[in-house]
Amino acid sequence: MIEPNGQGGICHYTYCLANELRTQNFAITLATAEPYELACASPSFGIVTPFQPSMERRAVQWVLRRAHSMPTLAAEPVAPATLTKRSMNASAQLETRSVGGVAGRGSRWLARREYSGAWRRAIQFAQQQRFEISHIQWVRDPVRDVQYVRSLRDRGIRVVMTAHNVLPHDASKNAQNEWATLYQAADAVIVHYSRAADQLADMGIEQPRIAVIPHGNYLPIRALTKSHADDPQAARRAARDLLDLPQDSPVVLFFGLIRPYKGLDYLLDAVAALRGVLPNVRLLLAGRAPDGLSPFMDRIRALGDAVQLIPRYLPLREASVCFEACDVVALPYTEASQSGVLHLAYAHSRPVVATTVGGVPEAVRDGVTGYLVPPRDATALSEALRSVLCDPELCMRLGEEGWRMAHEHFSWDRIAMETGRMYERVATQ
Numbered sequence: 001m002i003e004p005n006g007q008g009g010i011c012h013y014t015y016c017l018a019n020e021l022r023t024q025n026f027a028i029t030l031a032t033a034e035p036y037e038l039a040c041a042s043p044s045f046g047i048v049t050p051f052q053p054s055m056e057r058r059a060v061q062w063v064l065r066r067a068h069s070m071p072t073l074a075a076e077p078v079a080p081a082t083l084t085k086r087s088m089n090a091s092a093q094l095e096t097r098s099v100g101g102v103a104g105r106g107s108r109w110l111a112r113r114e115y116s117g118a119w120r121r122a123i124q125f126a127q128q129q130r131f132e133i134s135h136i137q138w139v140r141d142p143v144r145d146v147q148y149v150r151s152l153r154d155r156g157i158r159v160v161m162t163a164h165n166v167l168p169h170d171a172s173k174n175a176q177n178e179w180a181t182l183y184q185a186a187d188a189v190i191v192h193y194s195r196a197a198d199q200l201a202d203m204g205i206e207q208p209r210i211a212v213i214p215h216g217n218y219l220p221i222r223a224l225t226k227s228h229a230d231d232p233q234a235a236r237r238a239a240r241d242l243l244d245l246p247q248d249s250p251v252v253l254f255f256g257l258i259r260p261y262k263g264l265d266y267l268l269d270a271v272a273a274l275r276g277v278l279p280n281v282r283l284l285l286a287g288r289a290p291d292g293l294s295p296f297m298d299r300i301r302a303l304g305d306a307v308q309l310i311p312r313y314l315p316l317r318e319a320s321v322c323f324e325a326c327d328v329v330a331l332p333y334t335e336a337s338q339s340g341v342l343h344l345a346y347a348h349s350r351p352v353v354a355t356t357v358g359g360v361p362e363a364v365r366d367g368v369t370g371y372l373v374p375p376r377d378a379t380a381l382s383e384a385l386r387s388v389l390c391d392p393e394l395c396m397r398l399g400e401e402g403w404r405m406a407h408e409h410f411s412w413d414r415i416a417m418e419t420g421r422m423y424e425r426v427a428t429q
Contacts, residue, residue: 002122003137004051004115006033007313009256009340010138010164016220018045020416026423029129031122037315041224050121052114115140119148127155132427135160142175142182149185158426162190165337166199169261180204187426190419192338193359211422215338215363216415217406222347225320232324232349239325245308249280250389253326253350255319256341258289258296258311263332263355268299268307269378270332270385275306277386286310286322323348327395328388333357334375346406351398353384363410369402 003014015038018028028045034052126134134152136159139145152159161183167175180203183189189205191197192215200210240247254267264285271283283303289311293300300307314322323329329345331354338359345352352370354360366372371384388395 001028001045001135001137002031004031004033004118004140005138006035006049006051007037007315011037012218012221012316013164013216013340014137015041015043016216016218016412017416017419019043019220020216020412021045021420023413024416024420026420029131031125038224048122048125050125051118116144119145123148123151123155126152126157131157133158133160133423135162135423136186137162138164139182142178146182146185149182153185153187158429159186160188160190160422160426161186163196163200164192166191166196166203169259169335176203187429188422190422193362196337196359211418213415213418213422214410215340215343215359216412217410218340218343218347219406220412221316221344222320225316235324239321242321243284243308243325245282245284245325246280249282250278251282251284251326251328252385252389253284253286253322253329253345254332255284255314255322255329255344256287258285258287258293259291260295261333261335263334263375264296265299266334266376266378266381267330267332268296268303270330270382271306272299272303273378273382274385274389275303278389281389282306282308284308284310284322284326286314286319288313319344320348323350326350328353328370328385330381330385331355331360332375332381333360336360338363343406343410346402346410349399349403351388351395351402353381353388355381365401365405368398369405370398 001014001018003011005011011032014030014032018030021028022044030043030045030047031050032047034049036047036049039047134157136149139148139161149159149161163183167179171179183200183203183205186209188209188211189200190211190213191200192213194212197207197210197212201207237247239245240251245251252267252271254262254264256262258264267283271281274281283306285300285307287310293311300309310318310322323344327350329341329350329352331339331342331352333339333355334357336355336358339354342352342354342360342363346369352364354364354370354372355375356372357375361372364370364372371387373380373384388398
């Protein structure tokens, strides 16, 4: 199994899937990045780390951190009880702009060169170990990465790809042909919802090579960081104390990578309107902004202390604190396929207010686990958030139903079983 990032949502998904496949007697080795965020979680599968930065790039990144006050990413899901207010809030004003200049371009050039070398090492390892299948969870460039898929197949190794996003959200006009060529080079492609399968079919991928397998729950990820297991209210109080959030304020969480398609501008407008009804509402905005936050800063400043900003990647221990602190999770996306953030919300028994894009409506029961609203509609978003936040009993009930849905409908045993059937079919082709 190949996942070249070593942290983040696809990393967490791969960890859950690989662990469950091991219980079903598949021999799994993960090729990932160093440092691997979940190395200390005692995974049941083997791990190799061909995707790791060179000394040159480490030096460039050190310079960037010093120049831009960037934090060093933690690589372990340490228990939330070890966190401090200082560690959670020290970066409140970091990474509000993108990193450019010679150093930034140099770091990106080195990363591209290292990525190619890492793939060659991963392919050599797969050949030496005589693996039957390589399951690729993430690629960065279809034009370049198709050669690695073909190289694996040339060595007699079958290739399964999971298209978490059939097309990148910021894809160019020519992207469809490039990604179609990549998917056609694989033996099989897994997607998470039915419309994504239709999208692949429109790109010329034969139906027998497509499998629709839902995104699994993040209950195993939650288990790695859970604190105050028998007292969720104590966990909520402790999390708000760490984040310096008022104990009596309703809190909305926006979590994850901040990109234009995530709809943050509509959420900021919705929160501004919501303050007319709930003047003490808070928005916890936590996640890295690769292109900077400058398009949103005027709105953020206008909301003043209503916004708590943590603009960086949060390792699991810190991510869990954010979900424990909030009342509801907002997913105001203008585009989406599926959402790992949604599954994190369910794992923490938090309701969601999400937009009707991509496969999100297949994972949200409107009025049962949260509310669905049209994309790009700040008024509808504000009204849905108000409905949840003004009714604590409803909020709790929606969160509990989300946890139940995660447990019953997105269980990893079923997902691993379907994935295993795909492996067996591909291996006998």
